[in-house]
Amino acid sequence: xxxxxxxxxxxxxxxxxxxxxxxxxxxxxxxxxxxxxxxxxxxxxxxxxxxxxxxxxxxxxxxxxxxxxxxxxxxxxxxxxxxxxxxxxxxxxxxxxxxxxxxxxxxxxxxxxxxxxxxxxxxxxxxxxxxxxxxxxxxxxxxxxxxxxxxxxxxxxxxxxxxxxxxxxxxxxxxxxxxxxxxxxxxxxxxxxxxxxxxxxxxxxxxxxxxxxxxxxxxxxxxxxxxxxxxxxxxxxxxxxxxxxxxxxxxxxxxxxxxxxxxxxxxxxxxxxxxxxxxxxxxxxxxxxxxxxxxxxxxxxxxxxxxxxxxxxxxxxxxxxxxxxxxxxxxxxxxxxxxxxxxxxxxxxxxxxxx
Amino acid sequence: xxxxxxxxxxxxxxxxxxxxxxxxxxxxxxxxxxxxxxxxxxxxxxxxxxxxxxxxxxxxxxxxxxxxxxxxxxxxxxxxxxxxxxxxxxxxxxxxxxxxxxxxxxxxxxxxxxxxxxxxxxxxxxxxxxxxxxxxxxxxxxxxxxxxxxxxxxxxxxxxxxxxxxxxxxxxxxxxxxxxxxxxxxxxxxxxxxxxxxxxxxxxxxxxxxxxxxxxxxxxxxxxxxxxxxxxxxxxxxxxxxxxxxxxxxxxxxxxxxxxxxxxxxxxxxxxxxxxxxxxxxxxxxxxxxxxxxxxxxxxxxxxxxxxxxxxxxxxxxxxxxxxxxxxxxxxxxxxxxxxxxxxxxxxxxxxxxx
DNA sequence: CTGAAAGCGCTTACAG
DNA sequence: CTGAAAGCGCTTACAG
Numbered sequence: 001x002x003x004x005x006x007x008x009x010x011x012x013x014x015x016x017x018x019x020x021x022x023x024x025x026x027x028x029x030x031x032x033x034x035x036x037x038x039x040x041x042x043x044x045x046x047x048x049x050x051x052x053x054x055x056x057x058x059x060x061x062x063x064x065x066x067x068x069x070x071x072x073x074x075x076x077x078x079x080x081x082x083x084x085x086x087x088x089x090x091x092x093x094x095x096x097x098x099x100x101x102x103x104x105x106x107x108x109x110x111x112x113x114x115x116x117x118x119x120x121x122x123x124x125x126x127x128x129x130x131x132x133x134x135x136x137x138x139x140x141x142x143x144x145x146x147x148x149x150x151x152x153x154x155x156x157x158x159x160x161x162x163x164x165x166x167x168x169x170x171x172x173x174x175x176x177x178x179x180x181x182x183x184x185x186x187x188x189x190x191x192x193x194x195x196x197x198x199x200x201x202x203x204x205x206x207x208x209x210x211x212x213x214x215x216x217x218x219x220x221x222x223x224x225x226x227x228x229x230x231x232x233x234x235x236x237x238x239x240x241x242x243x244x245x246x247x248x249x250x251x252x253x254x255x256x257x258x259x260x261x262x263x264x265x266x267x268x269x270x271x272x273x274x275x276x277x278x279x280x281x282x283x284x285x286x287x288x289x290x291x292x293x294x295x296x297x298x299x300x301x302x303x304x305x306x307x308x309x310x311x312x313x314x315x316x317x318x319x320x321x322x323x324x325x326x327x328x329x330x331x332x333x334x335x336x337x338x339x340x341x342x343x344x345x346x347x348x349x350x351x352x353x354x355x
Numbered sequence: 356x357x358x359x360x361x362x363x364x365x366x367x368x369x370x371x372x373x374x375x376x377x378x379x380x381x382x383x384x385x386x387x388x389x390x391x392x393x394x395x396x397x398x399x400x401x402x403x404x405x406x407x408x409x410x411x412x413x414x415x416x417x418x419x420x421x422x423x424x425x426x427x428x429x430x431x432x433x434x435x436x437x438x439x440x441x442x443x444x445x446x447x448x449x450x451x452x453x454x455x456x457x458x459x460x461x462x463x464x465x466x467x468x469x470x471x472x473x474x475x476x477x478x479x480x481x482x483x484x485x486x487x488x489x490x491x492x493x494x495x496x497x498x499x500x501x502x503x504x505x506x507x508x509x510x511x512x513x514x515x516x517x518x519x520x521x522x523x524x525x526x527x528x529x530x531x532x533x534x535x536x537x538x539x540x541x542x543x544x545x546x547x548x549x550x551x552x553x554x555x556x557x558x559x560x561x562x563x564x565x566x567x568x569x570x571x572x573x574x575x576x577x578x579x580x581x582x583x584x585x586x587x588x589x590x591x592x593x594x595x596x597x598x599x600x601x602x603x604x605x606x607x608x609x610x611x612x613x614x615x616x617x618x619x620x621x622x623x624x625x626x627x628x629x630x631x632x633x634x635x636x637x638x639x640x641x642x643x644x645x646x647x648x649x650x651x652x653x654x655x656x657x658x659x660x661x662x663x664x665x666x667x668x669x670x671x672x673x674x675x676x677x678x679x680x681x682x683x684x685x686x687x688x689x690x691x692x693x694x695x696x697x698x699x700x701x702x703x704x705x706x707x708x709x710x
Numbered sequence: 711c712t713g714a715a716a717g718c719g720c721t722t723a724c725a726g
Numbered sequence: 727c728t729g730a731a732a733g734c735g736c737t738t739a740c741a742g
Binding site for chain 2 (some may be wrong): 098
């Protein structure tokens with residue numbers, strides 16, 4: 001019964017067995033300096049007493065807490081679940097726990113959040129920074145996940161290439177008039193995606209970029225995007241930089257009686273949770289969060305291990321690997337060939353071709 | 356410059372000032388046993404040396420890590436961002452850090468996740484359990500956030516009442532034929548919401564409940580829900596148990612040319628990120644995550660503090676407070692009075708009345 | 711008001 | 727193969 005347990009520690013196990021705590025430690029850590037027979041007895045006794053090593057004592061002794069920090073500009077980001085899940089998994093696989101800190105999109109709080117994490121003894125941190133912020137001068141290794149265009153970036157999806165793939169896909173479907181939709185021109189990620197989309201369309205294509213932040217500044221949050229109007233002006237496709245925008249475009253179009261994808265194609269980005277379940281299901285770009293998280297954690301752990309323990313324990317700095325992870329096109333039904341009435345239940349073959 | 360710092364510790368500060376480390380400790384912790392003048396000098400020196408207390412040493416000495424665990428059935432849940440953000444904030448305000456653990460929806464991994472957290476020295480944990488799971492026998496205080504109908508629940512939104520409010524609202528709008536949509540009949544949260552909705556509708560109402568899990572079992576994930584068919588059979592409203600389902604219903608209806616809310620009303624739950632930006636914006640129920648998180652953290656911290664430090668340090672157990680936090684109806688445009696063509700840009704007055 | 715000392719639970723050279 | 731000892735950096739009675 002759990003209630004019979006006494007707080008077992010190394011000393012307790014040692015005493016119960018009449019051996020030294022050093023031996024117990026060696027046996028349990030499996031460094032092989034203890035005879036197999038004694039090791040066995042020690043392990044059994046540890047089990048029996050429900051021994052859990054004290055992380056505090058171990059951390060104090062070794063100087064390693066086994067904990068990483070995850071700093072997010074805004075936890076409420078719809079992509080956050082995927083990110084957090086992937087980071088947590090990669091960290092756990094590398095033997096680390098992860099402490100979260102939310103900077104609530106506020107630059108000054110980002111610094112606060114970073115400091116809180118340091119005060120809790122993290123050995124390194126992953127930062128997904130707020131647009132335009134630069135992370136410097138943190139007293140521990142830092143891996144930044146942002147966009148390859150961000151200085152000091154460590155890993156990122158290849159957002160530009162993702163845009164390129166979408167642009168080419170749309171071009172391949174015959175679209176020549178496309179509206180590109182993003183939120184904020186200050187975001188490197190969004191700019192990369194927009195640039196890629198433009199580059200992927202045919203050179204002769206007519207293109208127009210809508211920045212939602214600008215629209216909302218004039219008409220208030222959640223305002224209409226005026227996409228039906230664009231269709232009337234001959235645009236046949238809407239390439240957005242996020243599934244959230246794609247959804248907004250899709251429902252606005254449908255609400256105005258414009259059939260998707262028959263009369264207008266819509267594409268998103270990120271393969272967010274609703275992308276596969278809306279009607280029509282969204283064609284989108286997916287990033288491999290698992291690989292991104294693994295790359296970030298690998299770089300971080302390498303930096304942590306490289307730190308000379310004899311030197312300043314606080315040796316920090318941003319890891320600049322600038323490695324890019326490819327994005328993958330997910331073809332569903334919200335984008336179709338221009339001017340071709342498509343059967344609703346048929347998935348179009350991909351006619352991919354360069355502009 | 357950061358690079359000039361030597362790992363400053365209490366002893367270092369003490370040595371630099373020619374005082375004892377006990378005095379430095381007392382001065383810095385502000386317990387007031389040190390003269391104001393000396394305290395000042397100590398604080399200045401600490402600042403100058405960039406002193407950061409060692410969390411490991413403090414934890415080892417005091418037996419308190421200052422860290423809480425957050426265990427989620429599935430981080431990929433769209434509600435997770437709100438939850439994590441609120442928990443992180445409430446924990447930080449109470450002086451705790453939060454370590455995350457994802458059980459990936461898997462029951463056995465939930466136990467693993469809990470153990471990992473304990474091995475990292477958390478003083479208590481918040482668990483948002485997988486459907487139907489019961490948390491028992493954890494060696495530290497546990498606060499469960501689930502549904503008030505879940506045994507061992509600590510705090511929860513009042514899901515049943517939320518359903519009741521939606522049901523009454525729809526009844527007030529004149530809806531007599533409503534389809535209730537949920538995913539999984541094993542979920543207490545979903546059952547509470549469904550039960551509440553039914554109770555809120557007029558006794559004479561015709562009601563039908565669609566379980567998405569059943570549909571998908573037959574027709575595959577992301578299959579059509581067949582809502583247009585329901586409209587043809589005289590149903591005028593779709594009360595769903597999540598904005599994700601509401602979105603699915605909305606787009607399917609729109610895709611089939613059925614105008615929302617003119618021909619069919621749709622309601623959701625949780626006020627997820629897209630609820631305000633789709634067209635028409637979703638009428639939904641919002642839960643006050645901040646209050647839920649605060650209640651959970653408060654109960655948890657109380658339990659942690661109540662633990663007799665002289666007794667088993669592992670004294671655990673699930674806190675059963677069963678407190679309920681009211682949900683709030685968010686009226687937007689996706690639900691409207693039955694048979695009344697509404698101007699698209701007008702928000703309907705609430706005609707709330709009991710069945 | 712200030713200090714000397716013990717001890718939290720580990721790990722790691724170093725001896726034997 | 728096993729053990730005695732030191733020490734990680736703090737906090738906390740206890741003396742003075």
